[in-house]
Amino acid sequence: MPPLIKICGLSTPEAVDAAIEQGAAYIGLVHYEPSPRHVDLRTAAELRRRAGAHVKVVLLLVNASQQLTGQALAAVWPDVVQFHGTETPEWLGVVKRLVPAEIWKAIGLKDAGTLERIEKYRGIADRILFDAPASALPGGNGARFDWSLLANHRHTIDWGIAGGLTPDNVAAAIAATRAPLVDVSSGVESAPGVKDLDRIAAFCAAVRAAQ
Numbered sequence: 031m032p033p034l035i036k037i038c039g040l041s042t043p044e045a046v047d048a049a050i051e052q053g054a055a056y057i058g059l060v061h062y063e064p065s066p067r068h069v070d071l072r073t074a075a076e077l078r079r080r081a082g083a084h085v086k087v088v089l090l091l092v093n094a095s096q097q098l099t100g101q102a103l104a105a106v107w108p109d110v111v112q113f114h115g116t117e118t119p120e121w122l123g124v125v126k127r128l129v130p131a132e133i134w135k136a137i138g139l140k141d142a143g144t145l146e147r148i149e150k151y152r153g154i155a156d157r158i159l160f161d162a163p164a165s166a167l168p169g170g171n172g173a174r175f176d177w178s179l180l181a182n183h184r185h186t187i188d189w190g191i192a193g194g195l196t197p198d199n200v201a202a203a204i205a206a207t208r209a210p211l212v213d214v215s216s217g218v219e220s221a222p223g224v225k226d227l228d229r230i231a232a233f234c235a236a237v238r239a240a241q
């Protein structure tokens with residue numbers, strides 16, 4: 031079975047529709063002001079309504095305060111909350127007890143030591159999303175991590191990969207990692223924050239064709 035697809039950083043109804051038409055299982059809405067993909071909560075709620083039950087909606091937050099997290103969750107009612115900063119397992123546990131959403135934790139994968147450190151999220155995070163280590167932004171930089179780090183790893187938490195994936199390299203990433211989920215943002219854009227509908231289609235086709 032091909033991996034599940036998440037298209038992240040959507041900000042228009044057209045991009046939401048394209049992701050659904052192309053078979054994405056998840057779409058991501060970034061609520062993080064420094065990002066070129068930031069959507070305000072009104073827009074996020076509108077896009078969430080447009081998505082309906084056709085696709086699962088992931089709300090991406092980065093080290094958001096308790097107050098902002100509460101406001102964002104109440105506005106968007108996401109299926110998944112993706113924490114993409116340095117949030118602790120304790121904080122994720124608090125959110126998990128309060129909202130009926132899956133909890134994902136993005137982790138910048140630097141070396142084998144990172145794989146040991148993620149164990150603290152076991153039993154709390156429903157999925158670990160391996161990404162490149164943070165640079166200009168905590169994510170969405172179009173940077174890859176060393177896929178070979180996952181080649182022989184025995185995963186104890188559901189997982190997926192992100193970071194620098196494109197229509198051209200996603201098949202190789204799947205072959206190297208056997209990832210059950212692939213997540214793309216900047217790799218399907220024509221400019222930062224501007225989704226390219228043809229590249230969304232090409233990415234989804236490449237995932238479906240991957241061995």
Ligand SMILES: O=C(O)c1ccccc1N[C@@H]1O[C@H](COP(=O)(O)O)[C@@H](O)[C@H]1O
Nearest residue numbers: 038065169170172192193194214215216
């Ligand atoms: O997309 C962003 O701007 C962003 C900002 C802050 C944290 C995470 C962000 N994006 C997520 O990062 C990964 C990898 O993105 P890319 O494909 O390398 O551009 C993905 O989960 C994005 O949703």
